[in-house]
Amino acid sequence: MLNQHSAFDAMQSRLRVAAELYGLEETLFKVFIAxxxxxxxxxxxxxxxxxxxxxxxxxxxxxxxxxxxxxxxxxxxxxxxxxxxxxxxxxxxxxxxxxxxxxxxxxxxxxxxxxxxxxxxxxxxxxxxxxxxxxxxxxxxxxxxxxxxxxxxxxxxxxxxxxxxxxxxxAVVTGKPISLGGSLGRTEATGRGILISAREAMQRLGKPLAGATLAVQGFGNVGSQAARLLHEAGARMVAVSDLKGAIRNDRGIDTHALLKYHAEHKTVVGFKGAEPMDAKDLLAMAVDILVPAATENQITEDNAAKVRAKVVVEGANGPTSPEADPILLDNGVLVVPDILANVGGVTVSYFEWVQNRLGFYWREREVNERLVEYMTHAFQAVFATTDKFKTNPRIGAYILALDRVSQAMHARGFYA
The missing domain is CATH 3.40.50.10860 (Leucine Dehydrogenase, chain A, domain 1)
Known part of the structure; x- marks a missing residue:
């Protein structure tokens, strides 16, 4: 049974570790948890x-x-x-x-x-x-x-x-229809961010993305778009799951055909191009890239030792519990944390907000190019921080964020 760790507690525990490594003053830590x-x-x-x-x-x-x-x-x-x-x-x-x-x-x-x-x-x-x-x-x-x-x-x-x-x-809301000022590229933005993160992580391991095996947990907007984009980049998806079950095909699942099937049946279960499998076994598959894109607390201390992926790219928020982090690290699994891996959506939302305020709209190619630029820079900054503080990428990402937010708070001062 998976550990139902409080989402806020999980965030707070990671923040505490990052704050201690960074040397954040206790007063600001109290501000950040409230x-x-x-x-x-x-x-x-x-x-x-x-x-x-x-x-x-x-x-x-x-x-x-x-x-x-x-x-x-x-x-x-x-x-x-x-x-x-x-x-x-x-x-x-x-x-x-x-x-x-x-x-x-x-x-x-x-x-x-x-x-x-x-x-x-x-x-x-x-x-x-x-x-x-x-x-x-x-x-x-x-x-x-x-x-x-x-x-x-x-x-x-x-x-x-x-x-x-x-x-x-x-500019009061993002994710709008294009006819009301929405941005091109927003629908697949989070999935595209996962693609960028996976590509950068594989490069860090000295391995190409093309030909890499892939398993995706969750086939909503994030999981399905990530699966499609990774497939188009040359990765081979061998397993996928949703709320109703899971399927696998070690030779590779035709992602475009699966997307059409899913649009009609609202599930991946029953897709003819793959065989059914136990959904809980997906996380333990020996693949190059695992994308947990379902809900919180999927990888815990109960099953983390069974994870055999080389790279875990967190598409969901909080899919890995704090107790699982050291287990994955000890087993040599490279984790691209949620606060880095799935920021494609908020980044393109920022682009939409900017376009709304300017009244000047970008072509989809420009949106995607800017997303690559922002996310590649973020990936490099996170791993530079990780290396500097000799920690894991999740804590490195938190330290980077703490540094930027605390600098802003010190510059503004405290109103009293």
Missing amino acids: PIRSIIVSCPVHMDDGGWEVFTGYRVQHNVARGPAKGGIRYDPRITLDEIKAGAAWNTWKTAVVDVPFGGGKGGVICDPTKMSDGELERLTRRYIAEIMDLLGPDRDVPGIDMGTNSQVMAWVLDTYTMHTRKTEN
């Missing part, structure tokens, strides 16, 4: 059957020393305030690692979007945004897409904000 603002709202929604439901929503701003809070809005029945707090903190560190001028935020509503009509989702979104309006703004807090939300939800966010402020401010 979000600057957390709100809980009740959202009454008129349902299609004529009744009413009251949904609970959250918005957390962790730190805004380097810029406005940035973080997605998640719709999921399992959301907790602890998870949202952790996500907001992770976004503080992610934006610092990739060096974009944002802080960390996160929001969510406890609901099951798969069981709600478009009308119900629209009414919920508008009520939720109305309740947190005072926090939002292109210079204050910029939400975006997360689990359970999409570009249509972001369009409702934009319109609700516009109706309340009586002005159109496209």
Whole structure:
């Protein structure tokens, strides 16, 4: 049974290790483990059957020393305030690692979007945004897409904000449809970031990406886009899983055919080009690259010793527990941590925000080229920090983030 480690506790424990190595003063550490603002709202929604439901929503701003809070809005029945707090903190560190001028935020509503009509989702979104309006703004807090939300939800966010402020401010939200100022390249941005991270990690090991074997846990937007892009770069995906099961083909899975099958059946299970396998065995496969792109706490002290991948590129937030980190390190597994590996999405969200504020939009090629530049620089900075402090890449990433955020806080001073 996997260890259900608290997401916020996991973030805090890693932060403590990084802070001690970096020499961060205790006062700032106390600041970093306490979000600057957390709100809980009740959202009454008129349902299609004529009744009413009251949904609970959250918005957390962790730190805004380097810029406005940035973080997605998640719709999921399992959301907790602890998870949202952790996500907001992770976004503080992610934006610092990739060096974009944002802080960390996160929001969510406890609901099951798969069981709600478009009308119900629209009414919920508008009520939720109305309740947190005072926090939002292109210079204050910029939400975006997360689990359970999409570009249509972001369009409702934009319109609700516009109706309340009586002005159109496209930069208040990212992940919008292209027709409303969304950025080209945003849909596959997180997956493309995983591709860049995997390529850099393989280079660090002196191995080519072309011909590398790949296993992907999770086939949502992040996992599926990463699988497609890695396949197109020459990697051979031999196993993939989703919530309903897993499949494998040691000769390689036709990723494009699988994407078409998944679009129709909403699962990878039953795909004719592979055989079924036990989903829990995927993490233990002897592959070059493992991409855990599902949920938190998938690699723990219970199964970390079984991981035989050369490189783990964390597509999900918090897929590896703190207790698993030293086990992977001792076994020679190179881990590209979540706060580096999956920052492609927030980076292109920054590009979208910039384009909105300029009123000047980039071609997709330009977006992708800039993403490669930012993420390659971030990868090199993380591993330079890792080598300098003689630690593992995860703690190296946290130290780099702490350095950038603490410098900003010292420069600004403390208002009292």
